[in-house]
Amino acid sequence: AIPLVVAINTSLAAQNGMLVRDRIAMEDARKLDAIIFDKTGTLTEGEHGVVGMVTIDGVDEEDALALAAAVESDSEHMIARAIREAAHERGVDAPEADHFEAMKGRGVRAMVDGDEVYVGGPNLLNHLDSDIPSDLRRFADEAGENAQTVVYLVREGELIAAFAMADVIREESYRVVDALHGLGIEVAMLTGDSQDVADAVADELGIDTVFAEVLPEDKDKKVQELQGQGKLVGMVGDGVNDAPALARADVGIAIGSGTDVAVQSADVILVQNNPMDAVRLVKLSTASYRKMQ
Numbered sequence: 001a002i003p004l005v006v007a008i009n010t011s012l013a014a015q016n017g018m019l020v021r022d023r024i025a026m027e028d029a030r031k032l033d034a035i036i037f038d039k040t041g042t043l044t045e046g047e048h049g050v051v052g053m054v055t056i057d058g059v060d061e062e063d064a065l066a067l068a069a070a071v072e073s074d075s076e077h078m079i080a081r082a083i084r085e086a087a088h089e090r091g092v093d094a095p096e097a098d099h100f101e102a103m104k105g106r107g108v109r110a111m112v113d114g115d116e117v118y119v120g121g122p123n124l125l126n127h128l129d130s131d132i133p134s135d136l137r138r139f140a141d142e143a144g145e146n147a148q149t150v151v152y153l154v155r156e157g158e159l160i161a162a163f164a165m166a167d168v169i170r171e172e173s174y175r176v177v178d179a180l181h182g183l184g185i186e187v188a189m190l191t192g193d194s195q196d197v198a199d200a201v202a203d204e205l206g207i208d209t210v211f212a213e214v215l216p217e218d219k220d221k222k223v224q225e226l227q228g229q230g231k232l233v234g235m236v237g238d239g240v241n242d243a244p245a246l247a248r249a250d251v252g253i254a255i256g257s258g259t260d261v262a263v264q265s266a267d268v269i270l271v272q273n274n275p276m277d278a279v280r281l282v283k284l285s286t287a288s289y290r291k292m293q
Ligand code: ADP
Pocket: 038, 039, 040, 072, 075, 077, 079, 080, 104, 105, 106, 107, 108, 119, 120, 121, 122, 123, 149, 150, 151, 190, 191, 192, 193, 194, 216, 239, 241
């Protein structure tokens, strides 16, 4: 009977916009103790807009924006798009930049007019060991409390500006957390963004466990951490950064327009970009396998 049930259940899954790459994982979905969600683009819209900025004394806002846009000109990251868009809206032209380098989960680096310039978040500052001037610190604290992502502009080792970007929590995310709690499943969130922003989003959604300021290469360790507590762990994500965590999870779930790497590391692919499908997956697994034991 098993092959028949599996056949029914994979075609049912397909009808519900779920592509099953690993049938064992499909069966395990009903037993999950915890599901970890990537924050940006999964629980939030992932469409940042620059909502505020601050510079140190002697640095002009438009110059800082132009410099940041120059460094971000080669990046596909949503933060990069937001900064370029903000520069464009203010009619600011970015200077030429070269020697671009993407620093995964930290930020970007480039050379502009002979200066080494970085744009990045808290992980970048840790990496550069830069001190935050007190007015920038205040700006960042306030932004973080409002769940705004902050990135910093560093020129020749000096932190000269900060930008705050607003992302929006997806409407579906509230129902996802409630529904999983209703099924007795712990909800966790994993992000490279700051602790402040992560906490604000988690509070708003009622998320149980928060992993913030996690570097891409450490994301799978957070999955392991929960597994080490004896839990069966699902992971939902879309980015290249999420691939090792998806592979590590007992049930790896790639969502939406997931990158190829994410899709290849996942057990189940949610075709539509709707986190509620993670709940449907658990329910479908329960309905399909309940009678088999
Ligand atoms: P997430 O874990 O939320 O999916 P990422 O791993 O892509 O996010 O990025 C984590 C953090 O790294 C961002 O919140 C930001 O601080 C920094 N970062 C990554 N890429 C860029 C970039 N192009 N410009 C500025 N900051 C960046």
